[in-house]
Amino acid sequence: DVVDVRGLGAEGLFTYDPGFMATSSCQSAITYIDGANGVLLHRGYPIEQLAKESNFVEMCYLLLFGELPDDAQYADIEKRISNHTMVHDQINNFFKGFRRDAHPMSILCGVVGGLAAFYHDHMDITKAEDREISAIRLIAKMPTIAAMSYKYNIGQPFNYPRNDLNYAENFLYMMFSNPCEEYKTNPVFAKAMDRIFMLHADHEQNASTSTVRLAGSTGANPFACISAGIAALWGPAHGGANEAVLAMLDEIGDDSEENIQRFVDKAKDKDDPFRLMGFGHRVYRNFDPRAKVMKETCDEVLAELGMADDPQLKIAKRLEQIALEDEYFIERKLYPNVDFYSGIILKAMGIPTNMFTVIFAVSRTIGWISHWHEMITGDYKIGRPRQLYIGHPQRDYPVK
Numbered sequence: 001d002v003v004d005v006r007g008l009g010a011e012g013l014f015t016y017d018p019g020f021m022a023t024s025s026c027q028s029a030i031t032y033i034d035g036a037n038g039v040l041l042h043r044g045y046p047i048e049q050l051a052k053e054s055n056f057v058e059m060c061y062l063l064l065f066g067e068l069p070d071d072a073q074y075a076d077i078e079k080r081i082s083n084h085t086m087v088h089d090q091i092n093n094f095f096k097g098f099r100r101d102a103h104p105m106s107i108l109c110g111v112v113g114g115l116a117a118f119y120h121d122h123m124d125i126t127k128a129e130d131r132e133i134s135a136i137r138l139i140a141k142m143p144t145i146a147a148m149s150y151k152y153n154i155g156q157p158f159n160y161p162r163n164d165l166n167y168a169e170n171f172l173y174m175m176f177s178n179p180c181e182e183y184k185t186n187p188v189f190a191k192a193m194d195r196i197f198m199l200h201a202d203h204e205q206n207a208s209t210s211t212v213r214l215a216g217s218t219g220a221n222p223f224a225c226i227s228a229g230i231a232a233l234w235g236p237a238h239g240g241a242n243e244a245v246l247a248m249l250d251e252i253g254d255d256s257e258e259n260i261q262r263f264v265d266k267a268k269d270k271d272d273p274f275r276l277m278g279f280g281h282r283v284y285r286n287f288d289p290r291a292k293v294m295k296e297t298c299d300e301v302l303a304e305l306g307m308a309d310d311p312q313l314k315i316a317k318r319l320e321q322i323a324l325e326d327e328y329f330i331e332r333k334l335y336p337n338v339d340f341y342s343g344i345i346l347k348a349m350g351i352p353t354n355m356f357t358v359i360f361a362v363s364r365t366i367g368w369i370s371h372w373h374e375m376i377t378g379d380y381k382i383g384r385p386r387q388l389y390i391g392h393p394q395r396d397y398p399v400k
């Protein structure tokens, strides 16, 4: 709606667009989505090709700097990320202030924001060198902090990062290695983890990325901005959906045709709040291209584990088939989204559900920091939306 707010103290025409359904908040050259046709491009490259041919570190370079790296540039960014994977030893003390059973997302919000306290000498956002080192530090330290939050939760000692491992292998090592057992990297799991990082790396102006841009538009330091993004991601309507998919598959429970059909019918019933989790998307009105890659990865991981007959996977596949053939879902263009299969993969790899959103945050850090960087190095204004005032007009204070 275009609303004339003259007479309410302001001048001019304002658009009223709750949920920003039709408002571009910025210009960006990072990610393109064509929701009607199920297209997702990063710097022009289709996500399917990147997921197949590239890796997460290369994608970090692409998103941040705009082009694929040559061999020397790739070697350089890989080395720089490896050099910054450790966190300051005093961060260990910071962890100890949290309750053992704290949700790892709450730890992540606090610790990532707290990084600013360690790097205040290199946070001049007007200097290219400071902006770049902050970005590298964030990309490098997120898996370390994420794995530490898990270890803290389960009462095991923290693992120091291992720079002989690649980004995904190192994360799995820090998560699962413990002093009593030798940890062996499983290449299928490492590839799946890398894919999950790639598929969640960026998705233009979603709620958390918009939050990072809004915080960054005030000139706030990048660690504070990413912490704001983590907070926005924490909500179940954004980062928590894959957790909800697993809860739904558990609730469905039995893989008989009639039972699955019953849940599909429940999702169609307007008097029932139940929805098919992992189905539908605000922007995609077609297959989410990330969901297709995720489905293949899911098959690979479960085959590796000898779990191809996993009951949850069976339910998921049948549910998808039934829904895709159902008029209700066809008419509304509701397709599986990226979260439909990612939860099954993460669970199969032994990752607890309260870490799912944390892993999303690790992946999305590159998207957040690339958008922050693009904004800070371009023309921007402080983000300051207006409102449509619906309260009282001016009135006099009652004199007693």
Ligand code: ACO
Residues within 6 Å of the ligand: 237, 238, 239, 241, 267, 268, 274, 275, 276, 277, 278, 279, 280, 281, 282, 283, 332, 334, 337, 338, 339
């Ligand atoms: N199951 C059943 N019906 C659905 C579903 C679903 N999953 N999603 C949408 N619909 C229906 C709605 O009831 C509505 O029907 P109506 O036209 O008869 O009223 C119609 O489809 C349009 O849905 P909206 O809610 O208006 O679409 P919106 O763009 O606002 O919501 C959302 C998108 C939130 C993702 C929604 O599809 C949903 O709740 N999906 C399940 C949760 C989920 O998987 N979220 C993850 C999103 S991906 C991500 O964040 C990484």
